[in-house]
Amino acid sequence: MNINKRYTFVPLALMFLVAGASAAPRSKTQMKAEATKLLGSARMKAAARRSFSIDTKAIKELKVSEGYVVYGSEGNGFAVIATDDTSPAILGYSDTKFESKSTNPNFEWWLSMVNEAVVSRAKASKVALVNKMPSGYGYAESVAALCETRWGQNKPYNNLCPTATNGTRTLTGCAATSTAQVLRYHRAPEHGIGSRTIYYPANNMSGTKISADFEKSKYDWNAMLETYDSKYSVEEGDAVALIMHDLGVAVGMEYGSEADGGSGALHENVAKGLQRYYGIEDAKYIVRKDYSDNEWMRIIYEQINNKQPLVYGGFDRSMGGHSFVLDGYDAEGKVHVNWGWDGNYDGYYDINILDPQAYKFSSNQEAVINIAPDKTSSTLKGSIALEAAGTLAAQIEADKFYNYDTLTVSGNINAADLRTLRSMAGRDAEGNRTRGHLRVLDLSEARIIAGSDYYMTENGKKLTVERDASLPDKVFSNTRLEKIVFPKTGISSFGKGVWAYTSKLKEVVLTASADANFIYEDGIVYNSDKTTLIAALPFQPNGVDIKHGVINVADYAFAGCNLMPRVSLSSDVKTIGKEAFANCWSLTEFKVFSKNIPQLNGTNVFKGANVESCLLMVRAGSKMRFQNTAQWNDFANIVEFGTTIKARNQAREYGDENPRLTFTIIGDKVEGKPVLSCEATTESKCGRYTIHIEPGTITDEAVDFEDGYLVVTQAPLYVTVEDATRETGMENPVFNITYDGFKNEETADVLTTKPVASCMADATSQAGKYEIIVSGGEADNYELFYNNGWLTVTPSTAINGSRVTEGTTFNVYTLEGVCVKHNAKNLDDLASGIYVVEGKKIVK
Numbered sequence: 001m002n003i004n005k006r007y008t009f010v011p012l013a014l015m016f017l018v019a020g021a022s023a024a025p026r027s028k029t030q031m032k033a034e035a036t037k038l039l040g041s042a043r044m045k046a047a048a049r050r051s052f053s054i055d056t057k058a059i060k061e062l063k064v065s066e067g068y069v070v071y072g073s074e075g076n077g078f079a080v081i082a083t084d085d086t087s088p089a090i091l092g093y094s095d096t097k098f099e100s101k102s103t104n105p106n107f108e109w110w111l112s113m114v115n116e117a118v119v120s121r122a123k124a125s126k127v128a129l130v131n132k133m134p135s136g137y138g139y140a141e142s143v144a145a146l147c148e149t150r151w152g153q154n155k156p157y158n159n160l161c162p163t164a165t166n167g168t169r170t171l172t173g174c175a176a177t178s179t180a181q182v183l184r185y186h187r188a189p190e191h192g193i194g195s196r197t198i199y200y201p202a203n204n205m206s207g208t209k210i211s212a213d214f215e216k217s218k219y220d221w222n223a224m225l226e227t228y229d230s231k232y233s234v235e236e237g238d239a240v241a242l243i244m245h246d247l248g249v250a251v252g253m254e255y256g257s258e259a260d261g262g263s264g265a266l267h268e269n270v271a272k273g274l275q276r277y278y279g280i281e282d283a284k285y286i287v288r289k290d291y292s293d294n295e296w297m298r299i300i301y302e303q304i305n306n307k308q309p310l311v312y313g314g315f316d317r318s319m320g321g322h323s324f325v326l327d328g329y330d331a332e333g334k335v336h337v338n339w340g341w342d343g344n345y346d347g348y349y350d351i352n353i354l355d356p357q358a359y360k361f362s363s364n365q366e367a368v369i370n371i372a373p374d375k376t377s378s379t380l381k382g383s384i385a386l387e388a389a390g391t392l393a394a395q396i397e398a399d400k401f402y403n404y405d406t407l408t409v410s411g412n413i414n415a416a417d418l419r420t421l422r423s424m425a426g427r428d429a430e431g432n433r434t435r436g437h438l439r440v441l442d443l444s445e446a447r448i449i450a451g452s453d454y455y456m457t458e459n460g461k462k463l464t465v466e467r468d469a470s471l472p473d474k475v476f477s478n479t480r481l482e483k484i485v486f487p488k489t490g491i492s493s494f495g496k497g498v499w500a501y502t503s504k505l506k507e508v509v510l511t512a513s514a515d516a517n518f519i520y521e522d523g524i525v526y527n528s529d530k531t532t533l534i535a536a537l538p539f540q541p542n543g544v545d546i547k548h549g550v551i552n553v554a555d556y557a558f559a560g561c562n563l564m565p566r567v568s569l570s571s572d573v574k575t576i577g578k579e580a581f582a583n584c585w586s587l588t589e590f591k592v593f594s595k596n597i598p599q600l601n602g603t604n605v606f607k608g609a610n611v612e613s614c615l616l617m618v619r620a621g622s623k624m625r626f627q628n629t630a631q632w633n634d635f636a637n638i639v640e641f642g643t644t645i646k647a648r649n650q651a652r653e654y655g656d657e658n659p660r661l662t663f664t665i666i667g668d669k670v671e672g673k674p675v676l677s678c679e680a681t682t683e684s685k686c687g688r689y690t691i692h693i694e695p696g697t698i699t700d701e702a703v704d705f706e707d708g709y710l711v712v713t714q715a716p717l718y719v720t721v722e723d724a725t726r727e728t729g730m731e732n733p734v735f736n737i738t739y740d741g742f743k744n745e746e747t748a749d750v751l752t753t754k755p756v757a758s759c760m761a762d763a764t765s766q767a768g769k770y771e772i773i774v775s776g777g778e779a780d781n782y783e784l785f786y787n788n789g790w791l792t793v794t795p796s797t798a799i800n801g802s803r804v805t806e807g808t809t810f811n812v813y814t815l816e817g818v819c820v821k822h823n824a825k826n827l828d829d830l831a832s833g834i835y836v837v838e839g840k841k842i843v844k
Contacts, residue, residue, distance in 0.1 A: 024718075025084050025122070028061075034089045035059060035071030035079040044077070047330060047348060048095035049145065052077060062098050067118030068111070072098050080114070081348075084122035087353055088131065091118075092334065094347025104341040105262075106174060106322045109314060113354045131333045131352055131438035137298050139305035145336040146309050147329040148226045149181045150343025153262070156228055156237035160245035162200040162208050164257035168199065171256070173263030174323040175270050175311070176247040177340040179371070181325050182309045183243065187221035188373040192277045194248060194563055194586050202254035212249035214277045219243055227343065250277040264321055265314055271368045275608070276562060276585035281478075281503065282370040282433055287366075297333075297352055303369050304329055311368040312337075314354075317819055319769075325349075326367075374437065374480060380404045386411030386587050389449055393420040402435040410445035415465045418448075418455035418475055418542060429456045439482040444509070446487050469513060471498045474556075478502065485509040494518040494525055497556030501583060503563075506539040526550070533557050540564040543589075548572050553580050555602060562586055569593060569699060577603020587614040591641070592626075594703050595619045600631050617641045619702070643667035643700070645674050647693040647708030654715040654781040655743025661691055663708075672697035678710050683744055686712045686781050717782035719742040721757040721774040721789040727796040728767050729814065729834045729843055732759055735772055736791070741782070753778035759791045763833065768793045798834045798841030810837050 026034075038044055040056045054076050062078055063070040068091055072078030078098035080091040091114050102108055135141045142183035151157060153171040157180075161170045183189075192214025200208045223239035225232055248255070250273030251265040271285035288296055303310045309327035328336030334348035345666075354365065380403045384395050389412040396404075404424055410415070419429050425438040448469055454462035455475055465472050470493035476484065477500040484505065490513030499505050510520045519526045523537035524544075532552040536544060543566035546553065550570065555577035558564065561584050568591040576598050579586070587610045592598065616635035618626050620642045626632045644666045650659050661676035675696040680689040691708040718740040724733050735757035739748055748754060755777030772789040812821040813836040821830065827844045835842050 006674065025310075026082065026089070031081040031083070031089075032059065032061075032071055038079050038090055038093055039072065039077055040054045044093065044095070047336075048077075049346070050095060052095045063100050065111070065115050067122075070098055073659065074431035080111070082114075082118045082353075084118055086121040086125070087118045088350060090332070090334070090350070091353060092347060094345055096230070096343065096345055096347065098295065100343070102345070104325045104339055106339045107345040109322045110337075110349060110351075110354075113314070114274045114350065116358075117353050131350075132294075132297070133331065133333050134301040134305070134329055137301055139301050142331045143304050143307075143328045145338070145346075145606070146304070146307060147181050147185045147325055147338050149184050149224075150227045150338070150346065151177055151181055151184075151240070151340060152342035153177050153340070154491050156232065156241055157236060157244045159241035161248065162210055164255070164260060165201075166257055166259055168257045168259070170260075171258060171263045172244045173248060173251075173253045173255070173265055173312075174340050175251055175265040175267065176244050176253060176263075176610075178311045178313075178323045178325045178338070179247050179251070179270055179274070179368075180243050181242070181340065182311060182371050183219075183247075183373060184221060184224055185309055185327070186371075186373050186375070188375045189219070189278055190216055191535070192250070193213055193279050194277055196249050196277065198249055198252055200255045202252075210245075210249055210255075212246045212277075214246060214250070217242060217246050246277075247273070250274070266321075267323065267366050267368050270311060270323075272585070273763070274368070274371060275583070278373060279503065279562075280371060280373050281501070281560075281583070282372065283368060284370050285367045285368055285830035287364075287367065293352075299369060300326060300335065301329060304335075308370065310371065312351075312365070313367070314365040341801075347633070347686055370433075372433070381406040383408040384410075386413060386417070386446075388412070389414040389451070390416040390453065392417040396424075398796060402437065404436075404438045406440040407438055408442040408445075411447070411492040412449050413446050414449050414451045415444070415455040415463075416451075418465070419453075421749075422456060422476065422479060425476070425481050427478045428456070431456070431458075431478065437480055437503075439480060441481055441483070442485040442489045444485045447489060448487065448491075467493050469493070470818050470829065471495055473497055474500060476502055476505075477556075478560075481505055483507040486511065486595055490514070490516065490590075491518075492516050496534065496554055496577075497559065497579075498525075498535055498555035499538065499560075500535075500558035500579070501538075503538050503560040503583065506536065508537060510645045513670060535563060543567060546570055546573060551575070553577060553598075555579060558582075558584055565589070568593065569598060571595075573598050575599045575601050576605055579604045579607060581606050581609050583608040585610050589615050589617060590635070591617040593619065595622055597622065597625055597629055597632065597718075605631050606634055613637065615639060621642070641668060642702040642704065643670050644704045644706060645670070645693065645698070646706040647676055647691040649711070650691065650709045651711040651713060653713050654684075655682050656715075657781075658710065663693060668764070670698055670700050670703055672699065674698055674705065677689070679753075680710050680712055684712055687713050688712075714779075714781055714783040715741060715743055715780065716785055718785050718787060719755050719774055719777060720787040721772045723789045723792070725792040725794065727794050727798070727799065727834070728765070729763055729832075731763050732761060735774075735791075737757070737774060743781075750781070751777055751779045755784065755786070757789070761791055761793055765793055767793050769793075796834060796841070796843055798843040812837055812842075815841075824841050 036056045036059050041056050045052050054073055058073040059071050062072050068080050070078050070080050075097040077095045079093040082091050158169050158172045164170045165210045195213040197209055197211040218620045223236050250270045253263050253265045254838050255263045268285045271283045273282035274280040281600050309325050313323040314324045315321055324340050325338040329579050334353050337349050338346050423434050424436040426434055428434050450465045450468050454464050456463050464764050471491055473495035474497040477497050479502050481502055482504045492513045492515050493651050517528055525535040530549055532554055533550050534554045536558050538560045540561045541563050545568045548570045551574050553576045557580045558577050559582040563586050564584055564585050566589040571593040611634045616638045620640045623640050626638055646664050648662045652659055673696050675694045677796045678689055678691045689710045691710050693705045720738045722736040755774050757772050757774045759772045770791040772791050774786050777784045808821040809825055811819055812824050813819050832844050
């Protein structure tokens with residue numbers, strides 16, 4: 001088994017008691033004597049799993065190492081003896097055959113570790129130590145090996161494992177084999193929960209799919225043999241192959257053939273797999289470094305004393321992982337090990353010698369404990385009518401207390417009765433697991449009354465029922481209940497976490513009283529105005545869409561919804577309470593519609609949730625903020641989603657019709673069409689106008705709409721000055737200006753400043769062409785473009801004034817016909833210019 005996970009090197013030891021003086025190597029005579037004494041003893045015969053006897057005269061050295069010597073007779077049991085008396089003489093023993101070249105990697109790991117431990121202790125000249133015995137912890141003096149199986153990793157165990165790239169069948173993996181043997185001991189569960197797909201090669205989604213539908217898999221424990229030799233039926237082989245296959249999928253096995261180094265999985269994932277897919281919620285992964293020596297060994301002995309075999313393992317120097325079963329112990333504290341190698345080398349071994357705190361060995365050790373699947377053998381049903389509250393426990397026969405499957409209780413019940421019901425349903429007042437298997441509880445004819453007694457404790461505080469007809473905080477949390485019928489007279493108050501972590505609860509009958517502070521609707525409990533989601537029924541196989549209007553998700557609201565595959569939070573959700581989504585193991589998608597990150601108002605919001613592979617979907621542009629926010633950043637896969645539909649910006653000239661309004665889509669495809677509008681008309685002045693975009697037929701909440709704008713620009717107005725002609729000596733005429741481009745039937749009156757035409761030519765200018773320049777006009781809604789003209793000055797056709805006949809009188813007129821002098825005799829007193837005298841032009 002290859003478990004590619006590293007830990008800091010951690011020592012493992014018991015509480016040691018000083019027993020002797022200075023250290024000394026053991027002689028061969030001493031070591032052989034210890035082995036002979038053990039192998040020929042009643043202790044050995046009692047520990048053997050078969051009829052055992054040995055010729056003590058035939059005992060010899062089978063393997064010699066610096067820290068130990070293996071003694072035994074060929075094919076008939078062996079003992080491992082420490083070479084130095086700083087370590088206990090007997091390190092391990094077995095009634096199986098010893099081979100000097102073992103192919104059992106788990107056993108070889110233990111040998112290498114004890115060798116290192118013994119040698120290191122001897123070099124340090126430590127005094128001899130004696131281990132604390134199991135009885136010293138208050139447990140049974142010894143517990144015989146619990147597991148009857150002696151399973152391995154090849155055929156038939158791996159019959160359903162994928163075929164390796166080299167054409168051979170991959171191995172089951174020692175983590176699957178060890179865990180399967182523990183479940184076989186319990187002969188439970190009957191089936192698993194949910195489904196999962198993994199791949200071979202590991203994490204290669206283009207590789208071979210390996211799927212398990214745990215709910216449909218039916219485990220025939222009785223068909224699984226203790227050992228598999230050549231004599232087993234197809235059904236018996238299929239039965240063990242199925243549990244091996246499903247456990248491999250559950251723990252995320254990285255499959256490999258013998259040539260590849262075998263298959264491997266992390267013990268951490270073993271615990272998660274048991275929790276998520278087998279409903280063993282108490283399964284726990286522990287690491288040696290987190291406990292004192294005394295605590296560690298107490299846990300091991302306690303598990304075995306409680307008839308709970310545990311999965312154990314460690315890492316060697318190459319960080320290769322090993323997994324096996326601890327399922328018994330002897331009076332000397334040696335632990336029975338089932339190595340998962342077809343029974344080879346199974347026996348009693350010293351694990352506390354591995355790495356006292358004083359040394360730095362590479363024996364990182366860990367365990368999966370509390371592997372106690374539910375057994376559904378109980379069928380006891382009962383109905384109890386209480387005459388007085390607090391008397392339920394007294395009315396149940398002690399030998400049947402934990403055997404009820406279905407119970408109906410009527411009459412007044414108080415906190416003491418609720419405490420009893422919790423214990424019958426699998427949890428005592430302190431939160432410890434009990435043997436109770438109550439699944440169906442009918443309180444339809446009961447009435448919950450307040451009082452000073454308590455129904456459970458939390459952090460040392462006793463929790464009481466403070467109000468009649470109420471369901472107080474966590475009252476049925478962590479139980480095995482699958483159906484609850486609450487009092488038909490109605491419940492007035494619903495606390496936090498009422499059924500939190502009660503993951504198998506599929507049905508409740510809950511009536512709210514007239515004065516209730518909650519609403520129960522479609523498996524969801526809300527507060528009165530539905531702004532807070534208080535609790536969800538744990539059985540949510542299709543996922544949950546949290547509706548608009550819900551602002552708060554309360555503490556423990558979804559805790560234990562371990563089959564819920566997805567959750568979506570509407571954009572209204574602003575706060576989420578502690579442990580709200582704890583133990584949501586099956587989550588594959590968690591979708592947050594709000595662009596503002598919902599505030600997490602407590603710790604462990606996603607404790608035990610599938611944050612490793614669940615897709616956290618957040619609105620476009622917010623991924624980095626989620627990655628930088630505590631607890632949200634526990635999600636390994638954060639992706640952005642959503643669509644922005646934006647009105648395209650447009651422009652047109654003043655007076656024109658609006659162009660066709662269009663939009664662009666950025667992001668995911670959506671169904672439906674938006675509606676666009678703009679208030680600007682042909683008469684709207686130049687400026688910027690909003691193009692409004694509304695959802696129209698689009699209903700997707702993940703769509704953002706962004707308005708655009710229409711810019712109305714100045715229309716072009718062409719200003720032209722007409723060409724003009726005059727003769728030399730004349731004043732410039734009034735220049736005529738024309739316009740082209742007015743909109744909306746407008747005229748030059750809309751100009752804020754009218755343009756002016758000018759020419760540099762004057763009356764003294766000689767004949768020629770002179771440009772007439774037009775400029776200076778201004779308008780709010782027009783941009784003026786100018787077309788200049790030309791003034792043509794021609795030679796004058798007028799007679800020189802000096803040629804006017806002397807002695808005669810005449811009238812003098814301007815070219816415009818205005819008489820400027822009557823009865824003139826000459827032009828002397830007139831200004832220079834052209835005049836009309838007797839119908840002729842005269843130049844002065």
